[in-house]
Amino acid sequence: GQNIDQPTEMTATEGAIVQINCTYQTSGFNGLFWYQQHAGEAPTFLSYNVLDGLEEKGRFSSFLSRSKGYSYLLLKELQMKDSASYLCAVRVNNAGNMLTFGGGTRLMVKP
Amino acid sequence: DTAVSQTPKYLVTQMGNDKSIKCEQNLGHDTMYWYKQDSKKFLKIMFSYNNKELIINETVPNRFSPKSPDKAHLNLHINSLELGDSAVYFCASSPGHEQYFGPGTRLTVT
Numbered sequence: 001g002q003n004i005d006q007p008t009e010m011t012a013t014e015g016a017i018v019q020i021n022c023t024y025q026t027s028g029f030n031g032l033f034w035y036q037q038h039a040g041e042a043p044t045f046l047s048y049n050v051l052d053g054l055e056e057k058g059r060f061s062s063f064l065s066r067s068k069g070y071s072y073l074l075l076k077e078l079q080m081k082d083s084a085s086y087l088c089a090v091r092v093n094n095a096g097n098m099l100t101f102g103g104g105t106r107l108m109v110k111p
Numbered sequence: 112d113t114a115v116s117q118t119p120k121y122l123v124t125q126m127g128n129d130k131s132i133k134c135e136q137n138l139g140h141d142t143m144y145w146y147k148q149d150s151k152k153f154l155k156i157m158f159s160y161n162n163k164e165l166i167i168n169e170t171v172p173n174r175f176s177p178k179s180p181d182k183a184h185l186n187l188h189i190n191s192l193e194l195g196d197s198a199v200y201f202c203a204s205s206p207g208h209e210q211y212f213g214p215g216t217r218l219t220v221t
Contacts, residue, residue, distance in 0.1 A: 031208065042201060042212035043154065087154060096159030096166035097142060097205060103153055 004102035006088050011108045012078055020073045020105045022088030031091040033099060034062050034073045038084045046073070046086075075107075083109045114138075115213035117202050123219045124192060131178075132187045132216045134202030143185040144203040144210065145177060154201070160185055192220045 003025040012018040024032070031050040035043040049055055049064035049071060061074040073086055085106045089099040115136045124130055136143065145157040158177045159166040165177065174190045189196060197220045202213040 033209070037152075042214050044212070045209035048208045085152060096161075096164065097207075098144065098156045098159045098166060098168070099210065100156065101154040103151070 004088055004090055006102045006105045009106045011110060014078055014080060014109055014111050016078050017076050018078060020086050022071045022102060024069050024090050026090050026092055028093035029066060030093045032064055032071045033089040035087040036084050037087060043087060078109050080109050083107060115202055115204050115211050117213040117216050119216060121217050125221055126192055126194060128192050129190045130192060132200055134185050134213055135183055136204040137183060138204055140204035140206045142205045145187050146201040148199045148201060194220050196220050
């Protein structure tokens with residue numbers, strides 16, 4: 001099975017930078033994903049890493065280290081609308097592209 | 112609009128009943144999924160399905176069964192509903208990497 005850990009809650013200030021960490025233990029690793037979920041809504045795709053390094057997409061970046069079983073999501077120039085849960089998910093080989101999600105990190109952005 | 116849609120949005124029913132949730136995607140994706148999100152917001156995969164293969168998460172009770180009349184639809188049928196089945200159920204589809212989620216169905220079993 002997979003074991004995925006991320007902080008339960010984080011708080012940050014509007015305009016600041018926040019880093020949300022995710023560690024995982026799995027065999028047959030085949031990609032790490034980040035999703036954003038606002039309260040009462042569906043998750044939406046943010047990023048995908050399968051090789052080591054940083055993937056940048058606008059204000060959001062995601063980093064992966066496969067040897068360390070570690071990823072982070074970096075959010076820059078925080079806006080109030082970034083208040084949401086951020087879900088880390090791992091995909092493994094031979095599992096029909098199914099994702100196993102961590103418990104999510106609830107981010108609160110304050111003025 | 113191109114999207115993943117689910118019906119109903121809310122479903123309240125009694126223990127022991129049988130119910131279905133419908134999911135449709137018009138994105139042309141080959142693979143569809145069902146997830147359960149419990150009261151603690153933990154999102155858990157239930158099924159992965161494309162037109163060739165069904166993969167079942169081994170922890171899912173056999174009271175749950177996916178039914179796919181065609182490539183664009185993956186419905187979820189639940190027999191003998193239990194209190195613990197109360198959750199939000201999300202359907203999703205994928206062309207490869209990213210998954211596109213439907214709006215969810217909030218199921219309440221009383």
